[in-house]
Amino acid sequence: MEDLYSNPKLLAIDDEPENLDLIKHALCDSGLEVLTAENTAKGLELLRATRPRIVLLAMRMRGARGFENLESILGIDPGTEVILMTSHYTAEGAIEAVQKGACDFFSKPLDANQLRRRISQLLWEAEERRRTYRLDHELVHACQFEGIVARSPIMLDVFAKIRRVAPHFGTVLVTGATGTGKELVARALHRLSPASASPFVVCNCSAIVESLLESELFGHVKGAFTGATQEKLGVFEYANHGTVFLDEIGELPLTAQSKLLRVLQNHEIQRVGSPAPRIVDVRVIAATNRDLRSMVNEGTFRKDLYYRLAMIEVKLPGLAERREDLPLLERYFLDKFATEYKKPLSGMTRRAQTRLANYSWPGNIRELENVIGNACMMVDGPVIDVSDLPEEVRGQSGTVVGQDESLISLEELQKRHAKRVLERVGGNKSQAAEILGVSRATIYHLLAQTRPENGA
Numbered sequence: 001m002e003d004l005y006s007n008p009k010l011l012a013i014d015d016e017p018e019n020l021d022l023i024k025h026a027l028c029d030s031g032l033e034v035l036t037a038e039n040t041a042k043g044l045e046l047l048r049a050t051r052p053r054i055v056l057l058a059m060r061m062r063g064a065r066g067f068e069n070l071e072s073i074l075g076i077d078p079g080t081e082v083i084l085m086t087s088h089y090t091a092e093g094a095i096e097a098v099q100k101g102a103c104d105f106f107s108k109p110l111d112a113n114q115l116r117r118r119i120s121q122l123l124w125e126a127e128e129r130r131r132t133y134r135l136d137h138e139l140v141h142a143c144q145f146e147g148i149v150a151r152s153p154i155m156l157d158v159f160a161k162i163r164r165v166a167p168h169f170g171t172v173l174v175t176g177a178t179g180t181g182k183e184l185v186a187r188a189l190h191r192l193s194p195a196s197a198s199p200f201v202v203c204n205c206s207a208i209v210e211s212l213l214e215s216e217l218f219g220h221v222k223g224a225f226t227g228a229t230q231e232k233l234g235v236f237e238y239a240n241h242g243t244v245f246l247d248e249i250g251e252l253p254l255t256a257q258s259k260l261l262r263v264l265q266n267h268e269i270q271r272v273g274s275p276a277p278r279i280v281d282v283r284v285i286a287a288t289n290r291d292l293r294s295m296v297n298e299g300t301f302r303k304d305l306y307y308r309l310a311m312i313e314v315k316l317p318g319l320a321e322r323r324e325d326l327p328l329l330e331r332y333f334l335d336k337f338a339t340e341y342k343k344p345l346s347g348m349t350r351r352a353q354t355r356l357a358n359y360s361w362p363g364n365i366r367e368l369e370n371v372i373g374n375a376c377m378m379v380d381g382p383v384i385d386v387s388d389l390p391e392e393v394r395g396q397s398g399t400v401v402g403q404d405e406s407l408i409s410l411e412e413l414q415k416r417h418a419k420r421v422l423e424r425v426g427g428n429k430s431q432a433a434e435i436l437g438v439s440r441a442t443i444y445h446l447l448a449q450t451r452p453e454n455g456a
Helices: 015-028 040-050 069-076 091-099 112-142 153-165 182-191 209-219 253-266 293-299 303-309 322-341 350-358 364-378 409-426 427-437 440-449
Strands: 010-013 033-037 054-058 080-088 105-107 171-175 200-204 243-247 266-271 277-278 283-288 313-315
Touching: 010 015, 010 040, 015 033, 015 322, 033 040, 033 209, 040 054, 054 069, 069 080, 069 091, 080 112, 091 105, 105 112, 112 322, 153 182, 153 313, 171 303, 182 200, 182 243, 182 283, 182 303, 209 253, 209 266, 209 277, 253 266, 253 303, 303 322, 322 350, 322 364, 350 364, 409 427
Parallel strands: 010 033, 010 054, 054 080, 080 105, 171 283, 171 313, 200 243, 243 283
Antiparallel strands: 266 277
16 A cells, blocks of 8 residues: 555646646646656556556547546546546536546646645645555554444444443343344353353354254254154253354244243253253343334234343444444455455545445445455455445435435536535535535536525
8 A cells, every 4th residue: 555655646648738838847846756648548558657646637639538538547547536627617527527536627727826736635635545544454453342343432332331241141132233243242242251162152043944943942862853863962052051142033933932931041951852851051142133022012022031131132233323433344344355355455446435435334234244345356456446336336326305316417416415515514615525525616616507496
């Protein structure tokens, strides 16, 4: 990652020599090595050879093909910051440029002061990303608790509860939506308990055929049923002196629920086909993504078992409730899959990070892991861009309140979104521009073109 920010370079591609001279003169004291190219072919050749961090690209050149040059540059290096230059500025063109991956859109003739300010801002942002990259690596290690990566207040409360409960629990109920990390919490409870040196046994209640459930949980003796050619230890006997993790406890049939309750109350199990009870010493952690209280009211889950399990409950938030953890989790999974796939991955583009930040994550952390894993597998270069993300994440967009977004143009949606962001930040155009990833000039153009709503 270091080489991306040391000895930074800027490449200007334009067939107007006077514009290239202006750029070199304006940026002579910027600390950048300024490279120039008079045509697209030479520009792309220099881009591949030198990997500049910033590219100034003329929209209209002899033989040029509009936005295709922008796409070619980002295809070679998605991490490049591209500023488009044109003598024919339009708000619509600026919006399309940003949508296609440009970071800004300048009018010709260039304003040298504006150019210096914008380049200075981009260099500052690059330095901040470098610092953030280093910090993220440190934080991923510093913010791990028994294999769980988080720093959000809501998860720090979960960690504190795990620490308090682990030394003493007999039963714990872990609740949360699919993909929130319930098994990780169960393993943390076990590792911090006095039983940590004994087995941790996982049983997915939804994955076992009902007719074999008792045998799986409590074992059977030889000849207990057809096919029982030898005796078998059940989950509870196998985990004796350790911990049993019953995942998807809400899927357990009522008949098995009554027998599980007996284990929790008397610490006794009875193998299928055997009249003799056996004493077991186990801690039980149950997990579910279902509402067990509602199931109790419906008669599909035993009330006495529920209260026995829920004596201590650990509730896990969805990823949408802990968005502060998203950058850390992204870095954690990117490092994990870079190692697994043996790829020299250095990070993600700002565009890709923004797309992930705006996604709703219905599948929570498990979905995030799958998305990052898929992107790490698909990417060719060192940086993950939007095009490397799965379609469902790439296609995510906000909705216009009170109106179906499919009934308005993309242009109008962009304008309205800019207006809403500006309203949310109290009219601060610099802050709105930073959130939207565009320049202040683009904000002004968007606002100037926004049509009054509801006849206002």
